[in-house]
Amino acid sequence: MSEPTPALERRRRRTVAWVVALSTAALVFDGYDLVVYGTVVPTLLGDPSHLGAMTPTQAGTLGSYALIGVLVGALAAGAVGDRIGRRKVMLVNLAWFSVGMALTATTHSVQTFGFFRFLTGVGVGALVATVGALVAEFAPPGQRNRYNAIVYSGIPAGGVLAALVALGFGDTIGWRGLFWVGALPIVVLLPLAWFLLPESPKWLVARGRIADAERISARTGLPVPAPELHVPDKVGFPALATRDYAFPTFLLGMMSFAGLLLTYGLNTWLPQIMGEQGYGKSWSLAFLLILNLGAIIGGLAASFFADRLGAKRVVVSTFVLAAITLALLPLDLPSVVLFAAVALAGVGTIGTQVLIYGMVSNYYPTTARAAGVAWCAGFGRLGGIVGPIVGGVLVGAGVGGSTAFQLFAAVSLVGALVTSLVPRTRHVEQAPVEQQEPVAVGSTVTA
Template identity: 80%
Template sequence: MPSTPVDLEKRRRTLRWVVFLSTAALIFDGYDLVVYGTVVPVLLSDPDQLGALTPGQAGTLGSYALLGVLVGALAAGAVGDRIGRRKVMLVNLAWFSVGMAITATTQSVATFGAFRFLTGVGVGALVATVGALVAEFAPPGQRNRYNAIVYSGIPAGGVLAALTAITLGDSLGWRGLFWIGALPIVVLLPLALRFLPESPKWLVARGRYADAEAAQIRTGIPVPDPEPVVEDKVGFPALASRRFRLPTALLGMMSFAGLLLTYGLNTWLPQIMGDQGYGKNYSLTFLLVLNLAAIGGGLIASFVADRIGAKRVVASTFVLASLALAALPLSMPAAVLFLAVALAGVGTIGTQVLIYGLVSNYYPTSARAAGVAWCAGFGRLGGIVGPIIGGVLVGAGVGGSTAFQLFAGISLLGALVTTMVPRSSHFERPATDLAQDGDRSTVAA
């Protein structure tokens, strides 16, 4: 049945709410990621905060949240394709907020690490669920850009954390910075309860056709035709099927590389630059540039990905990161140095934004949440390794040059793995292909 003007307006309004709530949730994920990097220098220099802390211990402490993210992402993938995207989002908005609030009150390294882990569980579940949710609401031919908009919330949260630390860090202290991360439970959760719908595609995939039709009346989102279930498997078992086994491994390796670079740089860039003679605010400005460039560059790259395909763009941005990171240890004017940091942000954090979009469109609905969860969860192992590598190198006194060169090599490996990912019949075709088939009206919807 053709959509009426009322249905189209409902659909646009629903999409706006889904994108807004998903982006806002990931802004706080990005804030959590970067706020720890902004307080590391304080925790290292002042043992009265949590106790004596070495650089190696700080790197390990930074990985506790990522272990939680791994657990949360895999847990969300295990249940998200069975109980729905909405329930997972609501529960973990509250979980994440409570974790941040309790972390702000801790008094020792052990309790700080424990609640960083528990907070990470909520973060991981959100990251794993958002990609599936947005992919199922976004119009065909525009899914990469909508995923990029939403996942740009992560570097946007990094920008928020850096700006807050620069402007309010001295007055709020590190505990105040963590209290800010608890705001979703009072500003986002009530809105999500009211305006976040369940995915009609998921309802159809679970055989709940009456609920999907009721959702269409409320949201204007048309009820899709059922997709064939992959070998009668749902969630993680589908990823392990013969059809998806190889691409699942390769996509996980891509995310591993992307998140190793993202977390390694966000955790240690201020400290490395400080060791090279830059003042505190100057070092935090590098962090700001890194994440701002990731937002702008990731959005531009997503438009290109919708035209020519995400796989080509991801491989190219990995190579861009390698070149920029290899240049960072070189002596260069400040303007050129900031440009290199910006390009590194596009090629690392921006690349990870594109990877989430690629993965969320790679799998069918019956395995989409599990696919994104696998990518977010396994990738977080790279996020755990990144801060530890930085901590070991800084503690050994070899610092920036070696770390940047190592990260550049990992970027090249990420590009190589990307080129090996096979095409999937469920993978969204580029907009140029759709247009050539005469489907321009769908692309422009």
């Protein structure tokens, strides 16, 4: 039995820190893309000189184009991620996403704006699906929910960034400038990821590439993982259809559907709904800021309990929290109480989706992990598509925010019920090779 040296341990910690930092930064821009559209909707609705005349229903549908792209990108990444690796998918889609944001900033019609929003969504979906698998395979055992929460908190952090940029510079750089900001990953993140993001040793071992895993282990200080137990023979999406994973996969997809319906519905329409209730533009954007700040702080706090009590229990609790706070928002609450309710709603909606990604990425074995997270991100995005459309229909019909918030509260309760039905996972991980008695690792793993 061998123990890692202090030098190897320092190298391992540095590698994991870079993986977490790069993954978080990538998802910050995902969250930026999510929220920046909500910040420009009032401008596009109020001034047809930008893209042409637009109704609230059309704006809701237009906001869903990016989500359709996310669905396509997530499923595409899931189809190839378990076969070609995590690193390649990350690099390609950092560039893809950035180009999509830049092209969106140059559009002058509703049709081209919608098309490039879809194109951007493809890159976003691939990143969201891949990051969960990547972090689950680099995070230390017993801290995976926390690491996933840190990384996926990049999404609401991007929402905070979008709200701050819109508040501070929106009048100066205009809506086009806000989208140009979203194109920065190609010059900021992509070069760093190219040099500092290694392939997952766990994925290499699962694919039978032991020599490659050992080479990366020597360079990064990461342990060479032992083969997993109770792993399906099939790889990728076919593994999700096996007897052990078919029903849980359906439930996990429905959880994500509920979580993303709430996330996208609120981020797209909260400024508009609160504006119609008498709050000015700055106040409406402040609510968006508080919603996402609550998601970051609450999601990180909840992940601490998820590692100790189990993610399932915590997700059920945060879904119920969302239902309670969303039901309170239409009431005539004092300002302090209203801001607190919005923050807690962020915990129960966006924060819950952060926890769902962590739960899903740790549920599946390595040979199906990218596909499982992709299914969660892809099928869940159908909920993200429905959320803005429903909000747009309700606002366009003049129903008001009260009905929208009540509907979102009901979705939260359904999410809690579905989560409670998810069975325990069957796949089992062994300790890393250097923590076991010396064994011929190559003799126990097949390609």
